[in-house]
Amino acid sequence: MDFHVSLAGRGDLSARIYRQLHEAIIEGRLGPGERLPPTRELAASLSVSRNTVAVAYERLTAEGFLVGRVGAGTFVCANPPSHPPATDRPGGEIPVRPVWRALAADPSPARPVLFDFQVGVPDAHGFPMAAWRRLVARELRDVGVRASGYVDPAGHEGLRAAIARHIGLSRSVRAGADEVVVTHGAQQALDLAGRVLVEPGACVAVEEPGYPPVRELFTSLGAKVAGVPVDGEGLVVAAIPHAASLVYVTPSHQFPLGTAMSLDRRSALLSWAHERGAVVIEDDYDSEFRFSDRPLEPLHSLDRGRRVIYVGSFAKTMLPMLRLGFLVPPPSLRPAIRAAKRLSDRQGEVTTQGAMAAFLTEGLFARHVRRSTRRYAARHERITTILRRDFAHRLDIVPSTAGLHLAAYLREPADVGAIVRRAADAGVVVEDLRTYYGDGPGEPGLALGYGGIELDQIEPGLRRLAACWA
Known part of the structure; x- marks a missing residue:
C-alpha cells in the first residue's frame, strides 16, 4: 500500500521515518499484519538512500513493531506493543456557537432490547425488500444515462411526479410535479424552510408537547422557539405568541399525543396565519396509517391564502435508512426553497429516488x-x-x-x-x-x-x- 511520510521537521531522516511509522502503528492507521513498502521502494519515493529507510525498519523490528518474512517483505506485528495515546496539545480548541454546546450531547448508549x-x-421485517432490491438494481443498470452530470436539485423528475399524484389521491393535496421538492427526510425539509424563513431572533411557535428535533433545529438557526399548548382539538391557536412568524404543527396525528386537529381549529389557524402574514409548516409524517375515521383535509388543501408548507416523509412508511422526504412550498417560496436545496446538497441520491418513483407508480407502495x-x-x-x-x-x-x-x-x-x-x-x-x-x-x-x-x-x-x- 502507499504510505505517506513527511520529511519535514528536525532530526535525522531515519528518525523522522521511524517516528511516523511508529505513530501510524500505535494509532491503528497501520493495522496488524499490514505489509509495508519495500525499503528500496519507499527510499525511491522519498528521494533518500535505501540505508536510511532500512535503519528505521530495523529499529521498529527490534522494538517488536515490525517483523520481516524472507521472500515476502516487512509486516506490522500481529500484536505490536501498546503505548498510551499522545495527549492533544493545549490551546487547540476551536470555539463554536453556544447553542451547539447544548445540542452536541451524545445520546445514551444503547442497551439490550427484548x-x-x-x-x-x-x-x-414487513418491508418488501425483494421488490425494492429489484427496483434499485434496475436503476443501477440504467445509471449510465444519468452519470455524466447533475440533476435538478429539487429531485428526480419521475419521483416528484409520483409524489404529486400520491398526495393528490391520498391526501387531496393539489400540487404538480414542479411544486414538489424531494429531500433527505422530513428533517431536511424543515431545515430548508428554516433557512429561507427564520431570521436570528425571530419567534417560531411549535407544539407543546412536540417533536424535539424541530425545536432544536429552529433554535440552532437562532430563533426564539415558543411552545404552544395542545388540547383535545389540537394546537391552541389563541395561545400562539403575537410575535410568531412561523408555526410548526402536526395536525393529522399530533406528535406525540396522537390527537387530530379539529376542523374549527384548522380554520382558526389558517385565519391567524393570513391575518398575521405568518407561515404554517404542516408535517404530515404518518397519516397513511389510519385504523378508523376518515382523515380531515390537510391544512394545505384548506389554505386559500397560500401560507402553508406541506411536509411529508417516507421514513415511517418505508425505512428511515432510505432518507426520503419532500415538501410542497407555496408559489412565493418555491424559488428560495429550490435555491436552498441546491446550496444544501446540490442533489439527492438519484438511484434511490428513481427506485422510489417506480415503487409508487407500480402500485407497490399502496400495497405495502x-x-x-x-x-x-x-x-x-x-x-x-x-x-x-x-x-x-x-x-x-x-x-x-x-x-x-x-x-x-x-x-x-x-x-x-x-x-x-x-x-x-x-x-x-x-x-x-x-x-x-x-x-x-x-x-x-x-x-x-x-x-x-x-x-x-x-x-x-x-x-x-x-x-x-x-
Whole structure:
C-alpha cells in the first residue's frame, strides 16, 4: 500500500521515518499484519538512500513493531506493543456557537432490547425488500444515462411526479410535479424552510408537547422557539405568541399525543396565519396509517391564502435508512426553497429516488401501506386492550386512531423516570412523555410505539412494564 511520510521537521531522516511509522502503528492507521513498502521502494519515493529507510525498519523490528518474512517483505506485528495515546496539545480548541454546546450531547448508549416500544420505528421485517432490491438494481443498470452530470436539485423528475399524484389521491393535496421538492427526510425539509424563513431572533411557535428535533433545529438557526399548548382539538391557536412568524404543527396525528386537529381549529389557524402574514409548516409524517375515521383535509388543501408548507416523509412508511422526504412550498417560496436545496446538497441520491418513483407508480407502495396498516392496526388494538385491562388504575390513554405509537398520562403520582429506567434494565424500551416538553416539566406519562415490536411480544413486554411500578 502507499504510505505517506513527511520529511519535514528536525532530526535525522531515519528518525523522522521511524517516528511516523511508529505513530501510524500505535494509532491503528497501520493495522496488524499490514505489509509495508519495500525499503528500496519507499527510499525511491522519498528521494533518500535505501540505508536510511532500512535503519528505521530495523529499529521498529527490534522494538517488536515490525517483523520481516524472507521472500515476502516487512509486516506490522500481529500484536505490536501498546503505548498510551499522545495527549492533544493545549490551546487547540476551536470555539463554536453556544447553542451547539447544548445540542452536541451524545445520546445514551444503547442497551439490550427484548421488547421495543420505541416511538417512531417502523416494522423493518414487513418491508418488501425483494421488490425494492429489484427496483434499485434496475436503476443501477440504467445509471449510465444519468452519470455524466447533475440533476435538478429539487429531485428526480419521475419521483416528484409520483409524489404529486400520491398526495393528490391520498391526501387531496393539489400540487404538480414542479411544486414538489424531494429531500433527505422530513428533517431536511424543515431545515430548508428554516433557512429561507427564520431570521436570528425571530419567534417560531411549535407544539407543546412536540417533536424535539424541530425545536432544536429552529433554535440552532437562532430563533426564539415558543411552545404552544395542545388540547383535545389540537394546537391552541389563541395561545400562539403575537410575535410568531412561523408555526410548526402536526395536525393529522399530533406528535406525540396522537390527537387530530379539529376542523374549527384548522380554520382558526389558517385565519391567524393570513391575518398575521405568518407561515404554517404542516408535517404530515404518518397519516397513511389510519385504523378508523376518515382523515380531515390537510391544512394545505384548506389554505386559500397560500401560507402553508406541506411536509411529508417516507421514513415511517418505508425505512428511515432510505432518507426520503419532500415538501410542497407555496408559489412565493418555491424559488428560495429550490435555491436552498441546491446550496444544501446540490442533489439527492438519484438511484434511490428513481427506485422510489417506480415503487409508487407500480402500485407497490399502496400495497405495502395496506399490509402495514393491517399489522399496525392489530398491534394498536392489542396494546390498547392490555393497557385498559391491566393499567386502568395507572394510565389514561390519549385517544388515537392512527400512526405507530400512542401516549398515556399517569392517573396517580409516580416517578416516571424511575419506571422508564427500571423498564430499560428489564429489556423494555418505553419513553417518558415529559421528554417531549420544552418549556416546562410537562404532564407525566408514557409514549409507547408498536412499529418495532411483534404482535405476540406486546403482552409479555407490558407485563414486564407493569412490574416496574413496584
